[in-house]
Amino acid sequence: MITILAQGDILFECLSPFPSASRHSRTEQLVAEGELTGHSHRVRGLVNFFRDDGLARDIPNDLYVGHLSVKRTKAEVLHEEHLPLTLQPGVWRIRRQRQMDPQDVAAIAD
């Protein structure tokens, strides 16, 4: 079963317990930034963030944020208004939340 974790309007799905082989890693990665509050979801740890739309065909339009490969040790997701989340090593797919709009459906970016 896929592990799912959510922090506010951002959701992480663990697709594989094995990190990708990329050598390009960062120690802090901005995942999503709020349009209204300026608050952000940031990941701290040795991670590699990438986007591959081909790996997100099963996600509704506009919800796909990207993939995150967490290396060796676990990483922490931080946000000003939410408690931290811990991501175990592996490949995580990130999606944002949406709601109905007066005209259609819109992604949430608080």
Place this chain on the structure above:
Amino acid sequence: MPKVNWASLRQSGGSYAKGDVTPLVREVYRAAGLSPPAIVLETGSPLAMERHRKSQWFTLTPGRPVRSPILRNLFKGIVQKLIAEQGPTTVMALDPPVALMPSEVAVETVLVQRASNILWTIGDYARGVRSWASGRGPSVYLPYETCCIPQGELCHAAEALEYLRDDLEFRPAREGTPLVNLASQVGWLLPHETACWFCRGPSSRVLDERGRLHNPSGPAITFEDGLSIYAWKGVIVPEWAIRDPEMITARFIERQPNPQLARALIDIMTPEVFIRKADGLERTQDEWGVLWRKRMSETMSWSAVEVVNGSPEADGRHKLYFLQVPPELESPLEAVAWTYGMTGEQYKSLGART
């Protein structure tokens, strides 16, 4: 002439060149193979344009509307010459997949890719052409929306013509130059055989991050003659709903026949307040939240899911969130899952939420 930023013109308004439009209008008619109109009239807004057309219809006898011939003739002439001169090879060079389409469609597809929203415009041309061709009688008063070339469409057409003419250097596209020049000075055009009404672009316009008319504190669009239009996330709403949102009542919303307006008013009022004030809401609860549903009429329902924030506030309490969801969802689990683009089954494996 300096290059016009069409996207900016469409979005900001107010940066139109101010010149004598009459010769430009006449040139556009000629370029489209029509006789120039005897009368060219400037008004302060699209509404004033239509009011004048209506009140002066029998005095001016403007003839049939020529919206479709203007746009269609210009594009058709250019596209045909393009195909004759360049052949499908150029189309293939522009974009290999479109070369598989019939060439006229393919060229239009290239236009679509450059001026992203022009597809519906081209569809409109086709519909307009058919109605033009089947028109009988010298002068029939047709509804405004079937006769007018609105600002967005004028800009898209100009942008596409300019792209063909300047970026791709297709000589036949030079025939579109009068329209390009006109679009840099005119917002809305209401062209008929012997009379053409126009107004400049709006004097102000406020859009949200998705490019929709939206202003929570005033008019979303204003015109030179003082006409102001209020809008919320792209939906036109009454002025009082923005000026004095306290006046919005659940009862007024429930009576709305227009679902978009009803949803916009709920959005202004906030779903939380609507749930508190409306009568006859259905409530379904499970461990994932509370699903609220309001049946407005036989064909229209509204729904929102109430969820508790996973992280506590400074005072230890947990904030409630109300997210609007499609009314066909059956349970809070399904509704919360939908907000992340998942099924209830998928979302059930949620390990933690903060």
